[in-house]
Amino acid sequence: MESKKILSKETFPPPLICLVCGDVARGMNFEVITCMSCKAFFRRKKESRCLLDNDCIITKQTRGACSACRLKKCFTLGMDPKVLRGTTKRAAAYINSQQQQQQQQTYVPQPTTISLLSKDHSTLTFDEWNILSNIVHAYDEQNIVVRIQHALQEQSSLPLKLRSKQSSTLDLVGLFYTAIQPFIERSPYFHDLPIVVRQVLIHNNLNGTGAFNSLFGALQANVFDNEAHILNCNEIYGAEYVKESERVMRRLESDTTLIKMLLIILVFSSNCSIISSEQIFSLSYTSTTSAMILTHVQDIFVVILWKYLVYKYGFIEAVRRLNRLVKNYLDLLNRVHENHSKQHAEMVNIIVEKTADSLALN
Structure with a gap:
């Protein structure tokens, strides 16, 4: 025995x-x-x-x-x-x-025991708990919400002319995009990938993950309650676009752990953004080994996300929350696709190139 x-x-x-x-x-x-x-x-x-x-x-x-x-x-x-x-x-x-x-x-009652998943208090292994914990704390250590709130306070204290500068607002929005870099760097899986694969992931995914992080961070930092910031955003993006973005933001998942897990899953996706044909960076020229590593990492994170959902909410509510989480991101992609601000596009392109170069060197 x-x-x-x-x-x-x-x-x-x-x-x-x-x-x-x-x-x-x-x-x-x-x-x-x-x-x-x-x-x-x-x-x-x-x-x-x-x-x-x-x-x-x-x-x-x-x-x-x-x-x-x-x-x-x-x-x-x-x-x-x-x-x-x-x-x-x-x-x-x-x-x-x-x-x-x-x-x-709890929003709905826990389901009765119908499978092995519901028999255990948690099916997450020790390894998976550690990975989940590391992801959450890698994100939290950036203190992005505190940084944004501090930047908003500084902006509000400036004279009216300086407070209404669009460049200041774009810099603040850009913080949400640049915050993805230290989050990625904390993942050992990323550094296991060849340099060319890292660059492809950044080019294909930073626009989507940065936008998602912007809505998530804006919700946490109460950005839409700052009148000066919203007025500048209306001038840059258009009032209707800003209003619709706020509506999407208000429907984001309340469990912040799920948002952070989805972010890391999107980072390791082959492509999670809406991009034009001339912008596509393909993984086809990379080695089969690299593609297998990437798929393996995606599997690890998706399994952890699902196990965490079932562990915390039960099977039925886990399905509902996962569907809502995916819909949140698809709604966001529609907002990104409808964003016609040249200033924003130029800012994001610069951040993408700098991030790709920096992570490739590291």
């Missing part, structure tokens, strides 16, 4: 990252890979209340800011309170109330 594999620190693939806050993890704690800080937090934390919208982003830097959202994330990831020894009746009642609140927030 095959012996059961013992779960220990040595069985996990390096590097270990805490799934709660992104700090260096020390192994499995309460059935989830966590750091010592989050382990101690989950063991001792008492009832608290979020002062914002119950959706605070938990990182190594912010984990001490909101205990309620940190504990909520612990439960969402599957940390098991039953492992706690000596739990008091008061603590047990609080844990039960947290679980009930989590269930009430």
Whole structure:
């Protein structure tokens, strides 16, 4: 009979990252890979209340800011309170109330057991959890939302003439496109590809991924609430285009992890943008090995995305959210196709060329 594999620190693939806050993890704690800080937090934390919208982003830097959202994330990831020894009746009642609140927030009931997927609490392997965690934290470390908010504040503090400069607004929009580069660089899979394949991916995908990141970042940073910025955007893109873009933005997926996973999937796509025939950069002249590597990476990310969806929302809601996620991006591509701003096109072309050259050299 095959012996059961013992779960220990040595069985996990390096590097270990805490799934709660992104700090260096020390192994499995309460059935989830966590750091010592989050382990101690989950063991001792008492009832608290979020002062914002119950959706605070938990990182190594912010984990001490909101205990309620940190504990909520612990439960969402599957940390098991039953492992706690000596739990008091008061603590047990609080844990039960947290679980009930989590269930009430679910949009549809979890489906009954009809397959192997629904029998397990999570079908994500340790490797897949680490990849998912690395992707999320690679994006979060850019602090793109903070940078945009700071840029908007600086713009609002300028005199009226300088505040209305279109170049300042284009620079701000360009930040969302340039932010894709450090996000890509954190992926070891990208550096496994030959230089020519990296360049093709950047030329074919940065326009689409940059635009998607723009809407996502604009939503997170409340960009459309800044009057000066919107007035400049109306002059550059047209008021109707800006209004429709805001409508698409408001319908974006609320689970930010799904957006970040879709971004990395799009990065490794052969082509995820609408481009003209003369702009097509083909992968056909690259080697068969490169094409196989690219397909393999796509498979890894898509499987992780699907497993995460089923794990968090159940099968039926996972299907709905995946369909909505794809539709969000297709709607965005229509907006990109209808964008006739020459200033924007020139800016994006410059960023694409610089990014392709930089990543190829790196």
